[in-house]
Amino acid sequence: MLLIDCPHCGPRAELEFSYGHEAHIERPKAPEALSDAEWADYLFLRDNTKGVILERWVHSHGCRRWFNVARDTVTYEILAVYPMGAEPPALERKTYV
Amino acid sequence: MPEILEHHSALAHLGLAARAVATRDAGQGVGLAEAPYRAAVNLRGRLDDAGFAAGAEQALGCALPAEVGAVATAGELSALALGPGEWLVVGGSDGPALRARLLAALEGVFASVVEVGQQYATIRIAGPKAAETLQKGCPLDFDAAAFPAGRCAQSLLSKIDVLVWKRSEEPAFEVTVRRSFADYAWRWLHDAAREYGVAILAG
Numbered sequence: 023m024l025l026i027d028c029p030h031c032g033p034r035a036e037l038e039f040s041y042g043h044e045a046h047i048e049r050p051k052a053p054e055a056l057s058d059a060e061w062a063d064y065l066f067l068r069d070n071t072k073g074v075i076l077e078r079w080v081h082s083h084g085c086r087r088w089f090n091v092a093r094d095t096v097t098y099e100i101l102a103v104y105p106m107g108a109e110p111p112a113l114e115r116k117t118y119v
Numbered sequence: 120m121p122e123i124l125e126h127h128s129a130l131a132h133l134g135l136a137a138r139a140v141a142t143r144d145a146g147q148g149v150g151l152a153e154a155p156y157r158a159a160v161n162l163r164g165r166l167d168d169a170g171f172a173a174g175a176e177q178a179l180g181c182a183l184p185a186e187v188g189a190v191a192t193a194g195e196l197s198a199l200a201l202g203p204g205e206w207l208v209v210g211g212s213d214g215p216a217l218r219a220r221l222l223a224a225l226e227g228v229f230a231s232v233v234e235v236g237q238q239y240a241t242i243r244i245a246g247p248k249a250a251e252t253l254q255k256g257c258p259l260d261f262d263a264a265a266f267p268a269g270r271c272a273q274s275l276l277s278k279i280d281v282l283v284w285k286r287s288e289e290p291a292f293e294v295t296v297r298r299s300f301a302d303y304a305w306r307w308l309h310d311a312a313r314e315y316g317v318a319i320l321a322g
Contacts (some may be wrong), residue, residue, distance in 0.1 A: 030187040030202060030203050031188060031272070031273075034274070037275060038258065038274055038275060083274060083280055084202075084273045084274060085187055085202030085203065086202055087202055087203060
């Protein structure tokens, strides 16, 4: 189980959180101008990164607030926790074969 | 004139009053009690708004705690910081009066004041094995060093949402659950505490 450092409550068990999938996916400014393929890409297609990903979590059984997490999908190490709406911090991104 | 309804215990069907004993035996590790109805108001607002902070302080008699998990107490009222900009104000037995008091103090201020007392049921668990009992179903660390007196935390207890409040230095906790989970929470705690010896105490 992950130990996630909630920015408001401190380190808590993963059990208390819900996963919000990939972060920083921007809604298209002009959805009516998109092709079906572009719309499908926005709605459904996500990176399947082996390495550091940026994702959203919500402390649903604690303070009920959302925040962003940078996590390595290989080691499960949480590299950074930062607020919603903020730019991701500069991280050293390991590459895996 | 609206009829004033009596507060009905969420655990009335268990007949706890008839089974309660005055004190826990020395051999019993845990005492369980249902706390009587307690007024509660969910208060939301921005602490960096001077009008909100001052209004709340005037109504409560103490400043709202900023840090999540902190509790501020003045007289019979306590403010438990549930999240950033969110508090549970508890105390006394008159929910509408508590709500009115906060509303009056926060008039014209951007805030939310919602009476929620009847939504919750509170179980008191005390005794040398209280922390160990809770630990069986909750990922929080109940050690006195990690969970000192005057702190609260929201978490899960055997899959249900709980608000745990350690009011004093005693090894005792107040476990607040949604009313409809009260029966489950009580039975779970009673079962979890059985191996330590459990006394049912009067609320």
